[in-house]
Amino acid sequence: MLINRVPRLACRTQLGALIAGSLYLTLSDYALPGLTEPWDPAEEVIVEPLPHLPVIKDLIVDMETFFEDYRAISPVFKPGNPDPSKERLMFPLVVRELEQYTPCILCAACYAACPVNRKNPRYLGPAALAKLYRFRIDPRENQGAERLMTADNPEGWWGCEFHTNCRRVCPKDVPPDKAIGHARQELSRMKKDQNSLGEGQ
Ligand code: SF4
Numbered sequence: 001m002l003i004n005r006v007p008r009l010a011c012r013t014q015l016g017a018l019i020a021g022s023l024y025l026t027l028s029d030y031a032l033p034g035l036t037e038p039w040d041p042a043e044e045v046i047v048e049p050l051p052h053l054p055v056i057k058d059l060i061v062d063m064e065t066f067f068e069d070y071r072a073i074s075p076v077f078k079p080g081n082p083d084p085s086k087e088r089l090m091f092p093l094v095v096r097e098l099e100q101y102t103p104c105i106l107c108a109a110c111y112a113a114c115p116v117n118r119k120n121p122r123y124l125g126p127a128a129l130a131k132l133y134r135f136r137i138d139p140r141e142n143q144g145a146e147r148l149m150t151a152d153n154p155e156g157w158w159g160c161e162f163h164t165n166c167r168r169v170c171p172k173d174v175p176p177d178k179a180i181g182h183a184r185q186e187l188s189r190m191k192k193d194q195n196s197l198g199e200g201q
Helices: 015-020 064-072 092-099 109-113 115-119 126-136 165-169 176-200
Strands: 055-057
Touching: 064 126, 109 126, 109 165, 126 176, 165 176
Parallel strands: none
Antiparallel strands: none
């Protein structure tokens, strides 16, 4: 929910800390519609429905657009090789890299805090892109650049403006902006290599 005008988990947000102002968060380019009533943050906690999603009633929003974007990236593990006789092993370094993106609980706080999602409802959004990158770097998938290419467009990797609100509001410390930055670097390198190959022929 939007609590004191910032997307947060209602179940984990402590009222005392809000009133004391110690949960203060500044978000970049995050203009919300003005309030209809006066509000004193030292005395009152204001709770609103998540923005960027249609309100069904009171604080309940329709999260279908968020989940549609999530489904669009095919968020399931697709092993690249037949099942081994034992487990699929991974280097600890790779596991640590992957683990940054796996704790997502699909709360949509990042989606609600993202100014690009406000401007362009077709933008896949931080959670879906972070999950897509999680599968891209999973060596057990071994799909080459296929995963990256699914979001090689203005509604995907290239839509992000790096406001970094997603990382600041995420209750699980997932860094979608980092995933997006890495994906863009990789795509740019691939395109540069393809161009130099073309010039060399
Ligand atoms: S990335 Fe973080 S903020 Fe976004 S949906 Fe997942 S847990 Fe919530």
